[in-house]
Amino acid sequence: MNHSIFRVCLAGLILLAVLAVPVAADSPTITSISPSEGYNSGTIYGVVITGSNYNLTSSLGSVVLMKSGETNITAIISSPGSSSTTLTCRFNLYEKTAGTWDVIVTNQDGSYSTYPSGFTIRSAMTLTSVSPASAKTNNNSVSVTVAGTGLSDVSSLYLYNSNYSNLSATMGTVAATSVKGTFDFTNMKEATYSVCVRDSAGTTKCGLSFEIVTDLAGEIDVSSSPDGANVYLDSVYKGTTPYALTGVIPGSHVVKLTKDGYSDWSKIVQVTNGGVTTIFADLSSTETATVTTVPTSKPTTVKTSLKVTTAKVPTSYPKSTATTKASPVEGAVIIGAISLGIVALHRKY
Numbered sequence: 633m634n635h636s637i638f639r640v641c642l643a644g645l646i647l648l649a650v651l652a653v654p655v656a657a658d659s660p661t662i663t664s665i666s667p668s669e670g671y672n673s674g675t676i677y678g679v680v681i682t683g684s685n686y687n688l689t690s691s692l693g694s695v696v697l698m699k700s701g702e703t704n705i706t707a708i709i710s711s712p713g714s715s716s717t718t719l720t721c722r723f724n725l726y727e728k729t730a731g732t733w734d735v736i737v738t739n740q741d742g743s744y745s746t747y748p749s750g751f752t753i754r755s756a757m758t759l760t761s762v763s764p765a766s767a768k769t770n771n772n773s774v775s776v777t778v779a780g781t782g783l784s785d786v787s788s789l790y791l792y793n794s795n796y797s798n799l800s801a802t803m804g805t806v807a808a809t810s811v812k813g814t815f816d817f818t819n820m821k822e823a824t825y826s827v828c829v830r831d832s833a834g835t836t837k838c839g840l841s842f843e844i845v846t847d848l849a850g851e852i853d854v855s856s857s858p859d860g861a862n863v864y865l866d867s868v869y870k871g872t873t874p875y876a877l878t879g880v881i882p883g884s885h886v887v888k889l890t891k892d893g894y895s896d897w898s899k900i901v902q903v904t905n906g907g908v909t910t911i912f913a914d915l916s917s918t919e920t921a922t923v924t925t926v927p928t929s930k931p932t933t934v935k936t937s938l939k940v941t942t943a944k945v946p947t948s949y950p951k952s953t954a955t956t957k958a959s960p961v962e963g964a965v966i967i968g969a970i971s972l973g974i975v976a977l978h979r980k981y
Contacts, residue, residue: 658685660737662747669833671782672728673756679707681719681737683745688719692740695721697733697751705733723751730755730782755782755808757837762827766843772816776801778827778840779810787832789813791825791842799825820844845881850903852877854887856913861889861897873913889913 661683670676681695688694690709697705705728711720719737735750759780767774778789789811790800799820801813811829827840854863856873863870865877866885873889880903888898894915901909 659743660685660687660739660745662735662737662745662750665735665747665750667833668750669752669754670723670725671754671756671835672725672730674726675722675724677722679721679723679751681721681735682717683737684717685739685743686716686719686737687739687741688737689740694736694738695719696736696738697723697753698736699729699731699733702729702733725753728753754785754831754833757782757786757829757831757835759827759829759837759839762840762842765841766845767815767817768847768849769817769820769822769844770847772818774815774817775804775812776815776827776842777810777812778829780829780837781809783811783829784808785831785833786811786829788830790828790830791815792828792838793823793825796821796823798828817844822846848882848905849879850882850905851908852880852885852887852901852903853908853910854889854913855911856889856891856897856915858891858894858915861891861894861913861915864888864890887911889915891915893917893919 662681663684664682666680666682667676667678670679688709693709695707695709697707705723705725707721707723709719709721711718730753732749733751733753735747736744737747738744757780759778761779763777763779764774767776776789784807786806787803788800789803790798792798799815799817801815804812804814806812822844825842825844826838827842828836828838830836852865853876854873859873861873863873863875863877865880865887867888870877877887882903882905885901885903886898887901888896890896895918897913897915899911899913901911903909
């Protein structure tokens with residue numbers, strides 16, 4: 633009886649020990665990622681990882697992008713699974729290194745799965761220039777080069793205008809910094825279009841302007857006196873006189889001539905389709921004549937032996953009142969009269 637109890641207890645202990653040993657969970661698997669690429673200009677949202685045995689949360693377990701020599705990029709899991717088949721997450725790819733990255737999914741228990749080169753980071757597409765920037769309608773073969781960055785995966789190049797259908801180019805050479813294509817402008821409307829590129833992931837980048845102009849044209853033949861004047865058509869330098877301005881769009885245009893030492897010359901010219909307009913400019917010199925000044929001779933002092941007399945001009949003074957002297961006759965008459973008066977008085981008395 634005691635042996636039976638012992639055996640039962642022993643069996644129970646063995647069972648408990650077996651139950652205590654953890655059963656290894658199945659590791660996660662990865663079968664696909666969508667989208668499988670993004671640009672290093674910001675955050676990519678809604679990346680769906682499909683597989684099996686996902687058992688992780690936003691705080692337990694992880695989804696990581698890994699590339700040799702680079703810092704890991706850890707996703708934020710927005711829809712974790714529990715033994716499920718899908719994960720939804722987002723990655724911040726801003727300024728991350730372009731290229732292919734491994735995808736690693738790690739469950740809560742530490743089991744993980746790697747999807748080699750499962751995600752591609754691309755450099756953001758930019759468009760910096762287009763050459764040429766215009767072309768004539770009804771030209772069936774115009775080669776256009778678009779320069780920029782992140783263009784290595786461009787699959788199409790086209791012109792966009794909301795009033796017309798897109799015009800796609802026949803693709804030429806594609807590189808990281810440039811895309812070449814050839815356009816057929818037969819019967820294309822004269823208008824300004826946006827230059828657009830699209831990559832294999834469907835991402836589109838537009839921004840540059842391309843102008844389709846009339847195929848009608850005229851000519852302006854320019855000459856001047858003297859020759860060698862700079863010729864400008866609508867403020868754009870063309871060459872020096874004599875010069876033939878060909879392929880000019882009909883309408884009003886400003887022709888300007890400049891030359892060192894001469895005044896600028898300009899004229900508004902009317903150009904007609906197929907017509908030739910001839911203009912001649914007689915340039916005016918701006919050089920100033922040099923005037924030579926002859927110095928005046930220094931006055932010479934001549935010495936003479938003549939004595940120079942200085943005449944004094946009397947100063948004017950107020951006139952004095954003159955005293956009149958009596959003549960001798962008048963005095964005698966007066967004396968005589970006095971004497972007669974005395975004698976007469978004496979006789980009376």
